[in-house]
Amino acid sequence: MVKEQLMEFFGMESPASSCTQNVIQLVKSKSENYESLLNSLRQFLDHFGYLDYVHETDDVVSNDTDDTVYNYSCNLCYWYMHLMMFEDIVKEGDVARIIPCLMVCAQFFFSNSRLSKYFQECLDFVLKCEYCMSPMQTIRTLEGAFVNLRGGAAGNIESDLVQENSVRNQKDLIRALGANKSEKAIQRSCRAAYTVSDIFEKIEISTSVRKVSSRHQTPARIKDNEVIANSLRDLRPFSKTIGRVCQGMPNVLCSPVRKINSVDLKFRIKQVVDRLYYGHTISFDH
Numbered sequence: 001m002v003k004e005q006l007m008e009f010f011g012m013e014s015p016a017s018s019c020t021q022n023v024i025q026l027v028k029s030k031s032e033n034y035e036s037l038l039n040s041l042r043q044f045l046d047h048f049g050y051l052d053y054v055h056e057t058d059d060v061v062s063n064d065t066d067d068t069v070y071n072y073s074c075n076l077c078y079w080y081m082h083l084m085m086f087e088d089i090v091k092e093g094d095v096a097r098i099i100p101c102l103m104v105c106a107q108f109f110f111s112n113s114r115l116s117k118y119f120q121e122c123l124d125f126v127l128k129c130e131y132c133m134s135p136m137q138t139i140r141t142l143e144g145a146f147v148n149l150r151g152g153a154a155g156n157i158e159s160d161l162v163q164e165n166s167v168r169n170q171k172d173l174i175r176a177l178g179a180n181k182s183e184k185a186i187q188r189s190c191r192a193a194y195t196v197s198d199i200f201e202k203i204e205i206s207t208s209v210r211k212v213s214s215r216h217q218t219p220a221r222i223k224d225n226e227v228i229a230n231s232l233r234d235l236r237p238f239s240k241t242i243g244r245v246c247q248g249m250p251n252v253l254c255s256p257v258r259k260i261n262s263v264d265l266k267f268r269i270k271q272v273v274d275r276l277y278y279g280h281t282i283s284f285d286h
Contacts, residue, residue, distance in 0.1 A: 001077050001232070008238040009044050048074055048238070050081065052255040068246040071254045073237035078255055082108065093156040095142040102126050110265060111256045120272050127273065169193040 003015070011020035024040045026033050045051050082104060089097045102122045109119035129138045146156040173189040173196060174181070204211065246252060253259055 001073060001080065001237075003229070004073075004232045005048055005077060005238050006044070007233075008236070009047060014233075048077070049255045049258075050078065052257050066242045067240050067244045068250055068252055069235070069237050069244045070240050072246045072249055072252045074254045075252055075256060079108075090146060090158055091154040091156055093143075093146040093148070095139070095145075098142055098145065099126055099129060107257045107260060107265075110268065111260050114264070114268050119268075120276075123269060123272055124276055127277070132277075166193065169197045 007013075007015065010022055012018070022040065022043060024036055026036060042051075082101075085097075086101055086105070088094075089101055102125060106119050106122040106126070109116040109122065113119075129141060133141065145159055147159045147162055148155045149157070149162070170190045170193040173193050174186055177185055177189060203209075
């Protein structure tokens with residue numbers, strides 16, 4: 001979908017064709033080339049609504065087109081790009097991007113439901129790091145959000161995910177103890193959970209047992225990708241066509257944050273802050 005956006009933005013009929021619009025002018029100077037590429041990227045992001053923010057008025061759908069296929073496709077790409085950015089932050093362990101990304105996540109969750117618990121969790125984490133904790137505590141909290149178990153570049157994963165896996169392994173051993181287990185037996189099994197899990201993992205590798213994972217084990221077939229790409233070229237989802245309707249989602253907006261009103265968002269933030277921090281207030285001027 002993002003490739004289709006790029007081809008539509010640059011007026012390309014195929015990945016191998018030349019650009020017919022929004023052509024990037026490259027010169028000999030590296031600094032000028034870099035600035036030209038950045039300007040082109042900003043134009044692309046602005047054109048497809050990636051730079052949308054919360055609106056100040058209730059009339060938030062006036063900028064959307066009457067083409068709901070276009071709106072649905074842009075909305076889908078918006079979610080995809082945000083999730084890919086979050087995955088990159090985790091793998092790189094980039095503490096500088098955690099807070100900005102969570103602030104965007106809060107808008108996503110709020111757009112889905114103003115009572116979303118994930119919206120409250122994002123808000124709580126941001127407020128603690130920005131207002132409640134000392135700079136040293138903030139750095140320790142942000143750096144402790146990731147852990148690299150095997151070393152190497154871009155090998156970080158979420159710390160809470162590691163803890164969840166550890167708890168799962170411990171529960172499996174506790175269940176295996178059966179009924180009438182003593183507290184001492186539970187403590188011993190929990191201490192040995194990681195070692196037992198590591199032994200089982202080595203046995204599965206040596207016996208060629210496929211690892212159970214939520215990720216796709218085999219990549220998508222090239223032929224399937226070609227069929228999808230050709231179908232998107234025929235559909236041209238990012239070419240605005242007035243009156244085109246997405247049957248499954250006739251009222252979808254171009255961006256997830258388009259339906260958020262800033263007044264309602266600030267009021268909800270104040271409610272959450274009053275409940276979590278016992279009446280303490282924050283300034284929205286920051």
